[in-house]
Amino acid sequence: MLKLPKSAVLTLSALALAMSTQVAMAKDSVKSVAVTAIVEHPALDAARDGILDALNEAGYKQGENLKWQYQSAQGNTGTAAQIARKFIGDKADVLVGIATPTAQALAAGTKQIPIVFTAVTDPVQAQLTPSWEASGTNVTGVSDVLELDKQIDLIKEIVPEVKKVGMVYNPGEANSVAVVEAFKKLLPEHGLELVEAAAPRTVDVRNAALSLAGKVDVIYTNTDNNVVSAYEAMAKVGNDTKTPLIASDTDSVKRGAIAALGVDYRDLGVQTGRIVVRILEGEAPGSIAPQTSDNLQLFINVTAAEKQGVLLTEDLLLRATEIIR
Template sequence: MIRSILGALVLMALSLTGLQADDKKVVAITQIVEHPALDAVHQGVKDELAEQGYKEGENLTVLFESAQGNSAIASQIARKFVGESPDVIVAIATPSAQTVAAAAREIPVVFSAVTDPVAARLVESLDRPGANITGVTDMLPLEDHINMMLRIVPEAKRIGTVYNPGEANAVALVDQLETRLADRDMELVKAAATKTSEVLGAARSLVGKVDAIYLTTDNTVISAVEAVISVGERASIPVFAADTATVSRGAVAALGFDYYDVGRQTGAVVAKILRGEAPADIPVETVEKLSLAVNIAAADRMGITIPNAVIEEADEVLRETR
């Protein structure tokens, strides 16, 4: 009798253990490179999942790999994650999203910080993504960015940019920016950098050719943005950015998203899938909230003054000196 009871208890314990194991979710996160904006997305995803009841170390296992800016490594990571069969793969930034989408045919994929998921061939459309992938796009409000620059340097006619021509996200933005500037009788001067070690040389090539430098969310460039900042300071060329985190690194101003909030929004999409929704049925989400950040000391180092009206409107004002 006692043996029967003990046997039943053992079976019950094993059953409960198995149930808990089945209930534990696995989310794999990959990002193309580590820099403040993408790191903020990563943290936001995990924080949102925790708030929705998926807590790392309890009922959630999080796998993470960074490609360190190398597309070949990104492909290796994608294949590795597919082999581990997580419940969802989160791909941060366009290059990582493209490699994961190519490797993961059955596993749900959620991308984040992807500027143009349609042009990157990740989804069929924003409303109907199709297949096993959806996510959050950070398409930039380029008209607002041009207006921001002109409020601070109204005489600017030639805008320089450094970008990686091998990154679909960057190419799409640069093409749109060139068209929008041309509509205002302004010129875009482009400088290519296929890797971070080329960013400084590309920035130097703009000296004497441009009135200001504008940087998109190009991951290659943002990873080495201090190189561009140093050129702007030495040549008295104001540097503007699409990523507000770049302002604390020395840019004059940026009008952009809080990428931590982008991560939280992405985490909410992941939670929907963990609860059983199909990625194909979840429209790609956009980010609408913008914040303006300015750096008064950086402007002084680059030889300009930010108008008081712009400073008063800013959500974040940095006055640091180095």
């Protein structure tokens, strides 16, 4: 066993004491975390709550040593920019952008204040980070990107006769554009064809879904915020026209999709919150590489399957994390 000199032991002890004192001082002083989301819906709300849970677990409490601000842009990118300007003007210690448009608004407004994104599918495509490596900038975060081959496998398992896959999406949302472009390349490799329907506003979702009915064998929805916000309208179209709906957002299954293989957004928020804690305690955002989640869950809605004319296999039901009836 290696025995350190007494002077080295004292030096290491002093260093450890200094580090613990620095963390304790950080938690004694009030820290400000300002969080903004593009819109309120179950997945993004769960991410927000997970962030706050992680802060609380780390000892940051509202009304004691944490100033917590939260605002939703209600689906309006202009409002997102206004909120970003306010939070930047408030000089928050860490800014958090939930979903691509709000993260982009924050990143456009400051190169100094640390920014942590979450629920962003492709931060590189969204120009939030130059790569998936530590950026050296003021931006880092957690992506909800999914392996699309697994999504296609799920589509084929639920609708074995599928030939055409429909997708409703907002062409102004980088997340969705990235998924559409990837699907255009991947689906033909599986013998499938993509049929697109644009929904630039939440109110456009129903008509976009209706335009696909009768033209596609299934409609797949990613985490497009317009679509998720109006998922009940999507579900009504699916039920009325017997068009199966498969999602990537597990909360959408509770709202009418047949199935989803996706991340747990509360867990995603907790993962994001832990990055916020690291920054509050002195770590530079540019030294933290963007992260992804490996915690995939399979949700199944048996009632939705019946309404949309799909017979689920016993094997699929046995693999489900949660079954909604």
